[in-house]
Amino acid sequence: MINIDHLAYTSKLKNTDPRQKMLFALLTMGVCLWADSVVVSILVLLIMGWATVCQGGTRFSLFCKLLMVPMSFLILGVVAVAVDFSGNELIFIYSVALDKMYLGVTQAGLQNALHLFFKALGAVACLYYLSLSTPMIDVLAVFRRLKMPKLLVEMMGLIYRFIFVFLETADNMVTAQNSRLGYSGLSAGYRSLAALMSTLFIRAYKRADELYTALEARGYDGELNVVEETSPPYKWTGFLQTVGLNGLLVIFVLWMKEYGGGVVFW
Amino acid sequence: MVKDDILETQGLSYTYADGTNALRQVNLNIKTGEITAVLGGNGAGKSTLFLNFNGILKPSSGQVFFHGKPLEYSHRSLQELRRKVGIVFQDPDTQLFSASVYQDISFGPVNMKLPEKEVRIRVAEAMERTGISDLKNKATHNLSFGQKKRVAIAGVLAMKPEVLVLDEPTAGLDPMGVSEIMKLLKETQQELGLSVVISTHDIDLVPLYCDYAYVMDKGEIILKGSPKEVFSEKKAIRSVHLRLPRIAHLMEILKDKDDFEFRETAVTISEARKVLKDWKNSRI
Numbered sequence: 001m002i003n004i005d006h007l008a009y010t011s012k013l014k015n016t017d018p019r020q021k022m023l024f025a026l027l028t029m030g031v032c033l034w035a036d037s038v039v040v041s042i043l044v045l046l047i048m049g050w051a052t053v054c055q056g057g058t059r060f061s062l063f064c065k066l067l068m069v070p071m072s073f074l075i076l077g078v079v080a081v082a083v084d085f086s087g088n089e090l091i092f093i094y095s096v097a098l099d100k101m102y103l104g105v106t107q108a109g110l111q112n113a114l115h116l117f118f119k120a121l122g123a124v125a126c127l128y129y130l131s132l133s134t135p136m137i138d139v140l141a142v143f144r145r146l147k148m149p150k151l152l153v154e155m156m157g158l159i160y161r162f163i164f165v166f167l168e169t170a171d172n173m174v175t176a177q178n179s180r181l182g183y184s185g186l187s188a189g190y191r192s193l194a195a196l197m198s199t200l201f202i203r204a205y206k207r208a209d210e211l212y213t214a215l216e217a218r219g220y221d222g223e224l225n226v227v228e229e230t231s232p233p234y235k236w237t238g239f240l241q242t243v244g245l246n247g248l249l250v251i252f253v254l255w256m257k258e259y260g261g262g263v264v265f266w
Numbered sequence: 267m268v269k270d271d272i273l274e275t276q277g278l279s280y281t282y283a284d285g286t287n288a289l290r291q292v293n294l295n296i297k298t299g300e301i302t303a304v305l306g307g308n309g310a311g312k313s314t315l316f317l318n319f320n321g322i323l324k325p326s327s328g329q330v331f332f333h334g335k336p337l338e339y340s341h342r343s344l345q346e347l348r349r350k351v352g353i354v355f356q357d358p359d360t361q362l363f364s365a366s367v368y369q370d371i372s373f374g375p376v377n378m379k380l381p382e383k384e385v386r387i388r389v390a391e392a393m394e395r396t397g398i399s400d401l402k403n404k405a406t407h408n409l410s411f412g413q414k415k416r417v418a419i420a421g422v423l424a425m426k427p428e429v430l431v432l433d434e435p436t437a438g439l440d441p442m443g444v445s446e447i448m449k450l451l452k453e454t455q456q457e458l459g460l461s462v463v464i465s466t467h468d469i470d471l472v473p474l475y476c477d478y479a480y481v482m483d484k485g486e487i488i489l490k491g492s493p494k495e496v497f498s499e500k501k502a503i504r505s506v507h508l509r510l511p512r513i514a515h516l517m518e519i520l521k522d523k524d525d526f527e528f529r530e531t532a533v534t535i536s537e538a539r540k541v542l543k544d545w546k547n548s549r550i
Binding site for chain 2: 005006009135136137157158160161164165207210211213214215216217218219220221224225226227228229
């Protein structure tokens with residue numbers, strides 16, 4: 001998490017208009033989900049990979065590693081979709097007998113699973129593109145400009161800021177506990193964990209109090225109003241490639257549905 | 267020239283809800299355009315005193331005066347007061363609420379309802395003054411402690427206060443960081459004609475940078491005067507968990523144990539140098 005944040009700050013795309021990046025990521029994700037096609041999902045994955053690695057300068061190995069992060073959830077989820085349970089052996093491509101029932105994979109189940117797998121991967125790639133190229137501050141700035149509820153954006157900003165403080169505090173406390181053998185055995189571990197959690201809660205509460213005092217001292221009036229850094233100039237041409245690319249993808253999907261015949265499966 | 271008192275307290279007492287008497291009958295005067303130190307061990311009441319200066323806390327009894335006028339605690343007067351009395355808190359992580367350095371510094375000026383252009387000028391000025399212009403595009407959580415401290419100071423300076431109050435500005439900094447921050451404060455104070463109040467238990471920097479000092483213990487002021495005057499009260503200083511500046515201590519030992527005869531006392535290196543030179547010359 002901290003890593004991704006750091007990468008966003010060092011990305012070559014950091015100074016690109018965040019609106020442009022957000023539209024690119026979200027629109028492409030939308031098309032990927034709508035198309036529900038393996039080919040399109042792979043295309044999206046490749047496009048996003050290319051944009052992140054070649055344009056953004058994120059290391060290729062790192063991007064792959066990040067894609068592996070949701071893999072375990074994805075595979076578990078996909079297996080649940082692919083595997084079916086029935087009394088009729090004939091519907092399965094492959095099955096094992098369990099008493100009078102059969103557990104196996106059907107053609108439709110496999111197809112569903114495959115679609116789901118690549119769709120999810122494509123969507124994840126879109127979000128990785130965004131989070132690896134756009135610091136949270138810029139995302140929040142876009143939200144603010146889009147007139148999202150102020151309270152929501154403020155909360156997101158505060159949470160984002162204090163996650164790091166929270167993690168640092170927790171990390172220091174675990175180190176301190178460890179150096180006094182706090183996690184040497186199972187029971188000691190549970191005891192230490194309980195102490196850690198309650199202390200963290202109290203600390204967080206105190207910090208919130210201190211934060212409020214400090215904000216008050218600078219004239220806090222119920223709203224966290226700030227001025228943003230001057231953002232990169234708005235250029236409508238920046239949106240052209242996004243719209244063009246997604247237009248092409250949509251046309252491709254429609255063409256496949258019309259003329260692809262058996263290929264629609266993919 | 268007689269300097270006015272920009273801040274003054276009379277019989278200021280503060281009792282927390284749990285019954286702790288954090289301040290008892292505190293009388294002090296902060297002179298305009300000076301750096302005043304408030305010395306005291308842990309829990310002496312320094313932070314509580316500071317929060318009374320800008321009306322975050324309301325005295326249980328006694329009064330606080332700003333420019334000779336007693337503080338009013340209406341919303342509007344408080345907003346006005348906090349614009350003029352800026353507090354920099356000890357832990358920058360409690361003060362910096364935004365992940366963006368620039369946005370955090372702009373918070374105060376925006377709350378003053380200044381036009382955007384003016385806000386931007388002030389943010390740039392404050393960053394320039396505190397030497398953090400190159401951190402503009404960095405995230406708060408990627409800064410070092412010393413850098414965060416500077417951002418916190420910039421956030422208050424951008425409001426152009428008349429009094430800058432700093433709670434333990436040097437705590438947690440390395441020796442280089444300490445002298446950099448103190449030089450920054452001294453420069454700012456001289457160039458902008460600010461009044462500065464700092465709390466500290468870093469004894470050695472008091473005679474170097476401060477014009478006046480108060481010593482607090484258990485919520486009371488027990489000593490006041492110029493750093494030299496304060497540190498000549500050796501017994502009292504030591505009774506409240508503080509110590510003399512190292513140089514003053516050395517001079518004391520030389521005088522009492524080794525029978526040196528000094529005409530003056532010295533609390534800083536340059537003073538000691540002068541006194542020792544005089545001593546050498548007097549022997550020739």
